[in-house]
Amino acid sequence: MTKPKVLISDKMDPNAARIFEERGCDVDVITGETPEELIARIGEYDGLAIRSSTKVTKAVLDAATNLKVIGRAGIGVDNVDIPYASGKGVVVMNTPFGNSITTAEHAIAMMFAVARQIPEANTRTQAGEWPKSAFMGVELTGKTLGLIGAGNIGTIVASRALGLKMKVVAYDPFLTEERAVEIGVDKVDLETLLQRADFITLHTPLTDQTRNILSRERLEKTKPGVRIVNCARGGLIDESALKDLLESGHIAGAGLDVFGEEPAKDSPLFGTKNFICTPHLGASTTEAQVNVALQVAEQMADFLVNGGVTNALNMPSLSAEEAPKLKPYMKLAESLGSLVGQLAHGNLTQISIEREGAAADLNGKPIEGAVLAGLMKQYSDTVNMVNAPYLAKERGLDVRSIRHQREGAFNTLLRVTVGTSQGDRSVAGTLFGNDTPRLVEIFGIGIEAELAGHMLYIVNEDAPGFIGRIGTLLGESGINIGTFHLGRRDTGGEAVLLLSVDTAISQDVIDKASRLEGVKTVKALEF
Template identity: 75%
Template sequence: MTKPKVLISDKMDPKAAEIFAANGCEVDVKPGMTPEELKAVIGEYDGLAIRSATKVTEDILEAATNLKVIGRAGIGVDNVDIPAASARGVVVMNTPFGNSITTAEHAIAMLFALARQIPMADRETKAGEWPKSKYMGVELTGKTLGLVGAGNIGSIVAARALGLRMKVIAFDPYLTADRAVEMGVEKVDLDTLLARADFITLHTPLTDETRGILSAEALAKTKPGVRIVNCARGGLIDEAALKDALDSGQVGGAALDVFETEPATASPLFDAPNFICTPHLGASTTEAQVNVAIQVAEQMADYLTTGGITNALNVPSLSAEEAPKLKPYMALAEQLGSLVGQIATGNISSVAIEVEGAAAELNQKPITAAVLAGIMGRYSQSVNMVNAPYLAKERGLEVSEIRNQREGTYHTLLRVTYVAEKGKRSVAGTLFGSDAPRLVELAGVNIEAALEKEMMYIVNEDTPGFIGRIGSLLGDHGINIGNFNLGRRAATGEAVLLLSVDQPIGQDVIDAACKLESVKRVKGLSF
């Protein structure tokens, strides 16, 4: 078996390369490549491990013909074109927890630095001055801290701030009331936070919704003299508006570790009063660098060798513990999806994926992705679990999920119901012996069949002698039948015939079969 090949294209702790090698991956460490150099070699690799320097653009991805996974050692993935990666079936992972404590501690350090104006006092003292009366600070104790974003890093900042006897309020659309109580913070809307906070610190990713969240309009709503810290992402604050607010005194101080454009070698903010900045040091501790390098290597190696998916941004996560349990279900799901994709007539407008019995206890998202990968194979030969949902969305396919805890005829069941040109149809399957996929329902007909590599699908009126006629036809064309599976709605009614054969069914065989008496439809299937 060929070993997965991984490229580390940014400076990273050596432990990352060691972990890749220990997990059976070949690894090349080539930091500092130009985009042209990266484009020239990326086609050789299954995995790409990066930090913030490498820009994974659509142009790079077009050349990455074998790439399966991109791993970002850190939380921000602004440097990865995620839609382009998804369209090409490439998993994008990050390490959202490896530098959480480090970044949170940097934010707290910035709070102290702002409150006591430490950098300015340090600079003037070293210049031979003694500005003791010039720098009058404020205490953090008793002040209100407003968190914009209360996720992993925000929650750590909240805990540290509460330890400093600050009152903490938080704006986060995803923060539940129970979680707010658990954190010891008060959940508020953004306008309330702006009006009440003595200090504001940002801990949210940069998205279309959060870009410029502290705009000129928002800064005008703040409590006069508020102090602002941003150790999250550049672009969350309108920097020109912040400069004006610092000059007017509406904002009493600001500390930025991140800028809209980096490296920020020049900025109007540098001349603003009570402004502190650092060069994107939020994750720059020895511990954090080791942690994120180890985590990204473990996650990528796990995916490349076992299929486990952790901290992915464009596909449902699938832990190493879940993967063995879900693997046979995903195989069944992809087969059923492929069957739907091959037998459906005309455009498929909607699909419902239903899990029942034991299947209902599992993570349904990977099962849904596998069904869609099977269905979308009718439109693209380069489809997988990653890009299938995107392809389905592009084609306007309505997708729904149903979970039934009840146990019916089968201990575990997966049913795919679709709407196409001829109305609503469904297929269903189960697992025999816990890991062998079996088809048990096809277009309303009960049928038991293993979906094998090459098959022939026939819908016909159930009449005497038909089985003999189809057997003779295949024999005349030199096609051997492996397995024979028959189901029918009622005696002398419509029947469904699935044959496994030793070679693909050609158009000449299909044409000949269509001429047989009582045949309604013939289709060659491949799985």
């Protein structure tokens, strides 16, 4: 078996390469290449491990014909075209927790520096002055900290602030009341936070919803004398408005580790009184650099070798422990998606994926992705679990996932139903022995079959002599039957025949079969 091949294109801890090798990957460490050099090289690799220097553009992804996963050692993935990578079926991972403590501590350090004007005091003292009366700071104790973003880093900042005897209020659309109580903060709306906070720290990614979240209008609504710290992402604050409000004294101080444009060479904020800054140092500690490098290597190796998906930004997470258990379900799910996709007529409008019995207790997202991958193979030759949901969305397909706790005829069951312009079409399958996928129902007719290789699907009238006629036709055409599966609604009614054969079935054979007495539908299937 060929080992997955990984390229580390940015400088990172050398132990990352060791982890890749120990876990069954071949790895090359080639840093500092130009975009053109990377494009020329990337086609031979299954994985690409990066930090912030490598830019994974459309041109790089077009050249990456074997690429399966990109791993960013760190949180930010601004240097990766994630939508295009998703369309190419490439998993994009980051390491959101490896530098969380480091970034949170930097935010706290910036709060102290802003509160006590430490950088300017240091500069003037070292210049031979003794400007003791020029610096009157404020305590953090008893002040209200407003968190914009209460995710992993924001939660750590909150815990440190509470330890400093601060009061903490938080604005985060995804923060529940229960979670707010658990981490010791008051959940408030953004307007309330602006009015109450003595200090504001930001801990959100840069998205269309968060861009310029502290606009001029919102900065003007802040409490007079507020101090603001941003160690998250540039673009969250209107920097020109921040400068004006610092100069007016409405904002007493600000500390930025990030800027809208980086590297920041000529920011309008430079030189502004009560403003301090650092060059994007939030994750710059020895511990953090080691942690993110090791984590990205572990995550990528687990994906390439075992199928585990951790901290992926464009597909459901699937732990290395879950992967073996889910593997037969995902095979069944993909086969059912492929079957219904090949057989359904008319424009697809929606698809529902139902899990029943033991399947109801499993991680449903990977199963959903596998169904869509099977279904969307009818529309694209390069579809997989990563890009299938995007292809479905592009086609306006309404995807629904349903979990049933009821007990049915089978210990475990997956059912896939598509809505078409001609009505619903449903297929269902189970696992035999917990690991062997089997079809058990097709369009309301019970039938037991393995879905694999070349198959022939026929709907016919249930009448004597038909099996002999189809057997004779296939024999005369030189087609050997592997397996033979029958099902029917009732005696003398509609029947289904599902055959596996050793060779692909030509259109000529399909045409001849469709002319046999009693035949309603004939379709060649491929799995």
